[in-house]
Each structure stands twice: as structure tokens, then as C-alpha cells.
Amino acid sequence: MILITGATGQLGTAVIHQLLLNVPASQIAAFVRNETKAVNLIKQGVTIRLGTYDDIDALNKAMQGIETVLLIAGTDEENRVSQHQNVVNAAKKAGVRRIMYTSRALKDPATLTNQLMIGHFQTEDYIKASGLSYTLFQNILYMDAIPQFVGGDAVFERGIHLPAGRGRVALALRSEMGEAIANALAINDEGNMTYHLTNSESYSFYDVAAVLTDLSGKPVTYTPAEPATFETQLIGRGLSDVVARRITGFITDIANGQEDIISPDLEKLLGRKPTSLNQGLMLLYNR
Ligand code: NAP
Numbered sequence: 001m002i003l004i005t006g007a008t009g010q011l012g013t014a015v016i017h018q019l020l021l022n023v024p025a026s027q028i029a030a031f032v033r034n035e036t037k038a039v040n041l042i043k044q045g046v047t048i049r050l051g052t053y054d055d056i057d058a059l060n061k062a063m064q065g066i067e068t069v070l071l072i073a074g075t076d077e078e079n080r081v082s083q084h085q086n087v088v089n090a091a092k093k094a095g096v097r098r099i100m101y102t103s104r105a106l107k108d109p110a111t112l113t114n115q116l117m118i119g120h121f122q123t124e125d126y127i128k129a130s131g132l133s134y135t136l137f138q139n140i141l142y143m144d145a146i147p148q149f150v151g152g153d154a155v156f157e158r159g160i161h162l163p164a165g166r167g168r169v170a171l172a173l174r175s176e177m178g179e180a181i182a183n184a185l186a187i188n189d190e191g192n193m194t195y196h197l198t199n200s201e202s203y204s205f206y207d208v209a210a211v212l213t214d215l216s217g218k219p220v221t222y223t224p225a226e227p228a229t230f231e232t233q234l235i236g237r238g239l240s241d242v243v244a245r246r247i248t249g250f251i252t253d254i255a256n257g258q259e260d261i262i263s264p265d266l267e268k269l270l271g272r273k274p275t276s277l278n279q280g281l282m283l284l285y286n287r
Helices: 010-019 035-043 056-062 080-093 115-130 143-150 152-158 174-185 205-216 227-236 241-255 265-270 277-284
Strands: 002-005 028-032 047-050 068-071 098-104 133-139 160-162 193-197 222-224
Touching: 002 010, 010 028, 010 174, 028 035, 028 056, 035 047, 047 056, 056 080, 068 080, 068 174, 080 098, 080 115, 098 115, 098 174, 115 133, 115 241, 133 174, 143 152, 143 160, 143 205, 143 277, 152 205, 160 205, 174 193, 174 265, 193 265, 205 222, 205 277, 227 241
Parallel strands: 002 028, 002 068, 028 047, 068 098, 098 133, 133 193, 160 222
Antiparallel strands: none
């Protein structure tokens, strides 16, 4: 049986949607913290195991009869390493055979500005040291996050102002990453693996602006911002110092080329080319 954590989240939903095409629902269990969000999963015949990443008893119970766990990274960036360790410990205790984890594709963890991303690599190290068979998915930034980064529909009036320099990101759709992860789940006994789930080309925010110009018929420009100025503007808009620093750091890492990684893995797991920036933004902006 396969246990999917984060099953009521967006990536988890995409994984289970694809998995159900190839695996009977009776073979899928979902670890969820809020049963009211799991109505669709229950309707589809998926078994629900309730709990959070902090609840060791619930994790121990959830692992019973499980052969493979897909650990979808938690959203509590400050505390998630210990939460992930709880999941790995419970899996090991219950004799789970393989653990899979959704990490991040970043070039060099040692030089990251956004230190919170390091938690992904600490989790990877913990999994590797656990002795469990593992599959790691180093996921690139979701293309789905672009509207949020550029300010939704306001981008068509104001343009893009971000401290991303000429940095490039091999943006890919979250739904395709979910599909690829589900396809990897269906592969048995491949040994320890690290997949880099990225698009087959990378894009700068100049490219994003050019695509948005095409889609809207209005000129959308990208003006690279200075990190310090950008951070001050975020604070001026009411964000806390900590959050403003974190967002600025995240985008500075893009400027520094941390997300400029291209791998054939997503294309291989999908069996087709990943959706391009042009097609993806068309979908995301309903154009
Ligand atoms: P999401 O929609 O927010 O889903 C996160 C899932 O994790 C949710 O189901 C959530 O439960 C569950 N969760 C969080 N903390 C938990 C805890 N302490 N115990 C149990 N369950 C917990 O995020 P997503 O879009 O699916 O992305 C999955 C993960 O990828 C995120 O958690 C984040 O670490 C990472 N991420 C990656 C990118 C990227 O660009 N590659 C972007 C954003 C996030 P509920 O459904 O109850 O909320």
C-alpha cells in the first residue's frame, strides 16, 4: 500500500489523480490533517489516515501496512525538518520499504540567500542516513506561482518589478510534477534515485513579460529591482521585516541562478515535453 502525505494539498491532489489511473484506490492511503478536506478522496475509495507531522502516535498508526510513503514537504518552513524527521522515523519503525520526498531543485544549497530552503537538503540527508530506500524529487519553482510573484492581473497595468535580475528558472506546472511523481511511484525497485523535475528550458522574467505581452496584447515590461529597495517596498506594503527578507532572499536566489537547472527527468517521467511557459501562462491566466 502507498501512503501519500499532504494529500489534500495541490501537489498531493495531482499525484493521487494520476495514481488512481494506474493503481486501485484500495492500494492508496492518504495522510490528512483535516478530514473535511478529504471528502473527494473518500468518495474515490482512498483510505484516510488522520494526523499531523507533529503527531508521532498518529504517524506510527498511519504507517501500518504501508510499503511506500510519499512525503510531501510541509508548509511550516521553520519547523518542517523535525516534522519530516518524525515521518521518516515512523516509516522506519513500521518497516516501510521506500520513502519518496518532494525536495527543491536549487543549484548550490551552500550559497543560498533564502536559508529556509536548506531544510529540504537536511531532510534529504536524514532520509539518506535512515537506511530506507529512497526516491527524491528536486522540484523547480512551480510555474503556477508566477501570477502571485508578478501581482496577478495588476501585472498588465504595472509591469513586473522584481529583484530577479537576468536569472532564469526552468518553471514547470505543478500538475505535471504531480503526474510525474505518480508515474515514478508506479516504478518498482529502481534503487535509490534523485529526479530533477524541471522544464526542458529555463525562462527569465524578461521571457515572462514577453509572454504576458503576447497574451494580453498590451506591453508588459520587466524592470529588475534592487533587492534592498524591493525589501523596503514590501515592508511599506505592510509585510513584516522577516517575511519581506524571506521573499527578497527567495527572488535573489533566482537572480543568482539557483533555479537555472534543466534536466530531462520530468519529460521522461511524463512521456512528453513539459508544458512551455507560453502554454502554461495561457492556462494560468485563462487566456
Ligand atoms: P499545499 O497545497 O500548501 O499543500 C501542502 C500539504 O501539506 C497540505 O495538504 C497540508 O495540509 C499538508 N501539511 C502541511 N503541514 C502539515 C503538517 N504539519 N502535518 C500534516 N500535513 C501538513 O502545497 P503544494 O502546492 O501541494 O506543495 C507541496 C509542498 O511543496 C509545499 O508544502 C511546499 O513545501 C513545497 N512548495 C514547493 C513550491 C515549488 O515551487 N516547487 C512552491 C510552494 C511550495 P492541509 O491540506 O490540511 O493544509
